[in-house]
Amino acid sequence: MNPSAFDSPRLLADIGGTYARFTIETAPGELERAATLRCADHADFHAAVSSYLATLPPGRVAHAAVAIANPVEGDEVRMTNYHWQFSIEAMRERLGFDTLVVVNDFTALAMALPHLASSDKRQVGGGQPRERSVIGILGSGSGLGVSGLIPADGGWIALGTEGGHTSFSPRDERELAILHHAWRTLPPRDGPGANKHVSFERLLSGPGLELIYQALAERAGARAAEGLSAPEIARRALGGNDAVCVDTLDAFCAILGTAAANLAVTLGALGGIYIGGGIVPRLGKHFDRSCFRSRFEDKGRFSAYLAQIPTWVITAENATFHGVAAILAAQLRNLSGAAASAILGQIHRARANLSPAERRVADHVLAHPRSVLNDPVAEIARVAQVSQPTVIRFCRSLGCEGLSDFKLRLASGLTGTVPVTHTQVTRDDSVLELGTKVLGNTASSILQVRDHLNRDSIDRAIALLAQAGRVDCFAVGYYSAVAQDAQYKFLRLGLPSAVYTDPRAQAMAARVLGANDIAFVISPSGRKEELLAVADAAHERGARVVAVTASQSPLARKADVTLIIDHAEDVDLHLPMVSRILHLLMIDIVSVGIAMQRQESLAPPPPSAMDELSAAPRARTVAPGVSAAAPLAKITSHSH
Amino acid sequence: MSPADRHSGFPRLLGDVGGTNARWAWQHAPGDALSNVRTLAGSDYATIADCVAAYLKAEGLPAPRDVGFGIATAVTGDRVQMTNHPWSFSISALRTALGAARLRVLNDFEALAHAVPALDADQLSPVGAGAAVRDAAVAVIGPGTGLGVSGLVSDGHAGWRVIVGEGGHVTLPAATTREASMLAVMRERFSHVSAERALSGPGLVNLYEAACALDGETAASLEPADVMARAFASGAAHDAQCEEAVTTFASLLGNVAGNLALTLGARGGVYIGGGIVPRLGARFAQLPFRKRFVDKGRFRAYLETIPTWVITAESPALLGAARALDATA
Numbered sequence: 029m030n031p032s033a034f035d036s037p038r039l040l041a042d043i044g045g046t047y048a049r050f051t052i053e054t055a056p057g058e059l060e061r062a063a064t065l066r067c068a069d070h071a072d073f074h075a076a077v078s079s080y081l082a083t084l085p086p087g088r089v090a091h092a093a094v095a096i097a098n099p100v101e102g103d104e105v106r107m108t109n110y111h112w113q114f115s116i117e118a119m120r121e122r123l124g125f126d127t128l129v130v131v132n133d134f135t136a137l138a139m140a141l142p143h144l145a146s147s148d149k150r151q152v153g154g155g156q157p158r159e160r161s162v163i164g165i166l167g168s169g170s171g172l173g174v175s176g177l178i179p180a181d182g183g184w185i186a187l188g189t190e191g192g193h194t195s196f197s198p199r200d201e202r203e204l205a206i207l208h209h210a211w212r213t214l215p216p217r218d219g220p221g222a223n224k225h226v227s228f229e230r231l232l233s234g235p236g237l238e239l240i241y242q243a244l245a246e247r248a249g250a251r252a253a254e255g256l257s258a259p260e261i262a263r264r265a266l267g268g269n270d271a272v273c274v275d276t277l278d279a280f281c282a283i284l285g286t287a288a289a290n291l292a293v294t295l296g297a298l299g300g301i302y303i304g305g306g307i308v309p310r311l312g313k314h315f316d317r318s319c320f321r322s323r324f325e326d327k328g329r330f331s332a333y334l335a336q337i338p339t340w341v342i343t344a345e346n347a348t349f350h351g352v353a354a355i356l357a358a359q360l361r362n363l364s365g366a367a368a369s370a371i372l373g374q375i376h377r378a379r380a381n382l383s384p385a386e387r388r389v390a391d392h393v394l395a396h397p398r399s400v401l402n403d404p405v406a407e408i409a410r411v412a413q414v415s416q417p418t419v420i421r422f423c424r425s426l427g428c429e430g431l432s433d434f435k436l437r438l439a440s441g442l443t444g445t446v447p448v449t450h451t452q453v454t455r456d457d458s459v460l461e462l463g464t465k466v467l468g469n470t471a472s473s474i475l476q477v478r479d480h481l482n483r484d485s486i487d488r489a490i491a492l493l494a495q496a497g498r499v500d501c502f503a504v505g506y507y508s509a510v511a512q513d514a515q516y517k518f519l520r521l522g523l524p525s526a527v528y529t530d531p532r533a534q535a536m537a538a539r540v541l542g543a544n545d546i547a548f549v550i551s552p553s554g555r556k557e558e559l560l561a562v563a564d565a566a567h568e569r570g571a572r573v574v575a576v577t578a579s580q581s582p583l584a585r586k587a588d589v590t591l592i593i594d595h596a597e598d599v600d601l602h603l604p605m606v607s608r609i610l611h612l613l614m615i616d617i618v619s620v621g622i623a624m625q626r627q628e629s630l631a632p633p634p635p636s637a638m639d640e641l642s643a644a645p646r647a648r649t650v651a652p653g654v655s656a657a658a659p660l661a662k663i664t665s666h667s668h
Numbered sequence: 669m670s671p672a673d674r675h676s677g678f679p680r681l682l683g684d685v686g687g688t689n690a691r692w693a694w695q696h697a698p699g700d701a702l703s704n705v706r707t708l709a710g711s712d713y714a715t716i717a718d719c720v721a722a723y724l725k726a727e728g729l730p731a732p733r734d735v736g737f738g739i740a741t742a743v744t745g746d747r748v749q750m751t752n753h754p755w756s757f758s759i760s761a762l763r764t765a766l767g768a769a770r771l772r773v774l775n776d777f778e779a780l781a782h783a784v785p786a787l788d789a790d791q792l793s794p795v796g797a798g799a800a801v802r803d804a805a806v807a808v809i810g811p812g813t814g815l816g817v818s819g820l821v822s823d824g825h826a827g828w829r830v831i832v833g834e835g836g837h838v839t840l841p842a843a844t845t846r847e848a849s850m851l852a853v854m855r856e857r858f859s860h861v862s863a864e865r866a867l868s869g870p871g872l873v874n875l876y877e878a879a880c881a882l883d884g885e886t887a888a889s890l891e892p893a894d895v896m897a898r899a900f901a902s903g904a905a906h907d908a909q910c911e912e913a914v915t916t917f918a919s920l921l922g923n924v925a926g927n928l929a930l931t932l933g934a935r936g937g938v939y940i941g942g943g944i945v946p947r948l949g950a951r952f953a954q955l956p957f958r959k960r961f962v963d964k965g966r967f968r969a970y971l972e973t974i975p976t977w978v979i980t981a982e983s984p985a986l987l988g989a990a991r992a993l994d995a996t997a
Binding site for chain 2: 099162174176178179180181185187188189190191192193194195196197198199204207208211224225227286289290291292293294295296297326327328329330333376377379380388391392395411412413
């Protein structure tokens, strides 16, 4: 089994106007059981999803992400080209998912771009992508999708755009004729007097190909142009025998060149432009030979600017699935991300209403949020060049009691860390906001641990601990409380256990461990010298070392079994809370496992284990953290 | 970071270098208002370093610690060459010449975009309705000597990323047969009729000349300011083709701004800067800008929710240069 496999498969969907495609992701990038359903065969979205889920082997899908061919805004999804509509939150509940992310399909495709292999795309024309620069994407199919990717902090921001609906700009006589034809034949939408809006999508889509054909057939003097379908026009054009179809496809490629260049100059897309969608990838090499690229570069004085920008056709089949999977993974990872900006966002919004002096404090906080966390009021006042009471007034303007209350809210926003005291907030809305943030941060971290659980190491830890003569727990500092909890659990399970939190006592205790004993070492960094020394001493005594620590840490390398918790918290600022909860939960997982194993294997129980046996069912019931049916996270909408 | 470090970027010299004028300002310490604002004519100085030296001398200021300015040209590497202007310089060499610890040179619309989140209500004039969606993308457009375009995208952590390219060089769209005809006239002169060919000072003149050509009138040799003056004049000074040029200018600006809003998904609003529109004052609201901005078929409702503002602040690009320095401190 793939060690990075998800706990439960993730459902991915790509819903177009005609087809709904589904697949499951069993581990990062591992897609299985792809299926394509006709939308028309299903009454609604729920029916289509249910019908796909019914084909899967038994097992629960916890997280799902759906790419959909229309704008995603808020909770209500209404498909532009199809009659399905639903509330994301209601749908999540109906389908029994913990997480349901709905994104625009072009946003999803865009997110896949930075990860495309060279075999997944084909360059058309020259140019070199500039590293970490903006990327643009256009996809022509039943409509014209447009998006862009902006590099930010090692990741990417996908633009949620409606760029396909920009006004068509003709470049030559042929295109002016097409525009005039469109004005003549399209029905008025906004009543008499309003201009008819001819967007690029009107022309750069399947129906657009048909419209261009009509216009050019008329221009060529055909009496009544036969109504050819888009696939037929493309087929005849590629065959090369039908002059009007050849002309039509040529105009289509040229107009796509204009649209692509408009996008490139608007975004400054020096990272390149990608072409996806249902039409162009099917044109094959014909597209490479078309006037697309020459039109792309043909921007008068700015031709040199465009000539340096590469253009690619996306040839990968599953790009949208990979993109939507990346968005889902990022959402699960950063569930706290949205909450993080809450206080800074509040400062931004309040800024205009602050007094000029308070505004100086606001600007200082926004520019240097992390130094504000450490600075005393006098220093903040000095740097912002205001009086100390102004700093306090600023805090109160934001609904905080005072500076320390403000710092707590700022800290939890900046680090995703839960402050240890949060009782000073008095206004109800602040309490709610803070509570939501704290619980959201914690829940998302727990989910992350769940997604990365390594069953093999947990099994080995349970096997070792269950056979141990004694288990001594070692930790320092804030993690002493975690070690104490571990000791209680081991004692409850009938395992002799002590806890050592003083380095000298630790050194002594490690040196008296026996061959059948275990040093249970808890260290979030896995770099504390004294705890590394405990591991070495335990090994010298022939004892085994089980560590709860970060992956790739020195302690992880020394331990016989490592239970991995990777959670970075800024311990300089306040007590690491989420991290300790995660460590507690990991220990709970292991102790529940030991209890279950003993219940199965020990019959009849030795008298000394009586307590443990009666405790076992309770232990299971008090350890719902990793197997809870209750949803831990809900993401109802994601449009960027 | 020690308190001393935090002060290390000051005093600052801030600038807004346009095709004609260079505007400079001074900031003593973090959070200070800009002082010593002075505008110098670019043509009076052989190099930008000479221009800065003249400013510092005139204001009696020392060498700045940090320098940031927006400039009306593309900034893609160390070498900066102004379009239609003899000034050309290497950023690293200019930094040395100015004796500055740090020099940040930005495209002028990149600087303007940095300023937008800090603008107050009294520095903006709304055109039409709509309400900004918090943390949504923002678009900036401004006709002046050329057509500047930029955008802002939230990074999800209360910060912004500036998008800047050459958005003034999108192909000019046409929404009416008359506009299509004007476009056809302009295409006889320019190999590529970009939005900037109509939406700029010279663009106003191009539109006037196209209107004259279609009406069979002989075009007078006019400056952009003349076109505006005759469009709004009454009586004998009024000129029908000038009026059409200004009206068409507003219509096309609405169209192109609408395209920009759609392309960026700019539900955070569209901000109009540059040298032309803010000078039109209240008259701008009478022109068909907003009408054409929302006139995009079934995306009308989407665009109607997007607010459009004219930036009326005195020197927003100076503020933007300061904020760009803050952002990279």
